[in-house]
Amino acid sequence: MLALMLNSKGLPYPDPIHPIIVHFVIAMVFFSFFCDVVGYFxxxxxxxxxxxxxxxxxxxxxxxxxxxxxxxxxxxxVYPAAQPTLNFHTVMGWSLGAFVAGMTAWRFVIRNRHPQKLPPAYLGVATVLVCLVFLQVYLGSKLFWVYGLHVQPVVETMQPGISP
Known part of the structure; x- marks a missing residue:
């Protein structure tokens, strides 16, 4: 069995990559919504x-x-107090992946059929998407800032023989 060497943050690479990519996604979705609203009006x-x-x-x-x-x-x-938040964040992440893919497909159809117009229904659903992204940001922030996942002092405390 190949042992995985983990650093002080519990990762095989220097820093968590997920937050870097996810902040990019957040910016893309929010900016897309902003451009849709400005373009619509x-x-x-x-x-x-x-x-x-x-x-x-x-x-x-x-x-x-x-x-x-x-x-x-x-x-x-993950300790028991953090597990429900992590589970909800995971389900929301997969759901948002499907939601964003569906919205992109819908947007592709709109772009090909009526490139000059955007239906109000699309803006309504996009508003729901932005609200769900805000919820996901809250959950991810809670996992990092409250529960300390992949934060060095928390990871070190969770080492065998140290945690209660």
Whole structure:
């Protein structure tokens, strides 16, 4: 059996990669929504085009964020108080991956059929997406700032023989 060498943060690489990728995804989804709103009200098709490409890249990146999130969650020493939040964050992550992929597909169809217009229904569903992303950000922040997953002092405390 091949032993995995973990650093002081409980990872085989220097720092968690999941937050880096996920912050990129958050920015892409929020900026896409912003461009959709501006494009809808200004009727400037350039904003709608920027929105589409941001959502498209975000849809690819969210699956990278999920993969690294799963890897890093599997390497974390999760104590019972953190487990429900981690479980909800995981389910929300996979759900958001499907949601963003579906929204991107819908946006692709809209872009091909009516590149000059955006239906209000799309903006409504995109608003729900932004709200769900805010919830996911809250859960991820809680895992890091409250429960300390992959934070060096917490990882060191969880070492065998140290934790109660």
């Amino acid at each position: 200004s009727r400037d098709v350039r904003f709608l085009e920027v929105s589409f490409w941001n959502m498209f890249v975000g849809a690819i990146a969210i699956f990278l964020a999920i993969i690294f999130g799963q890897l890093e969650a599997g390497l974390a020493q």
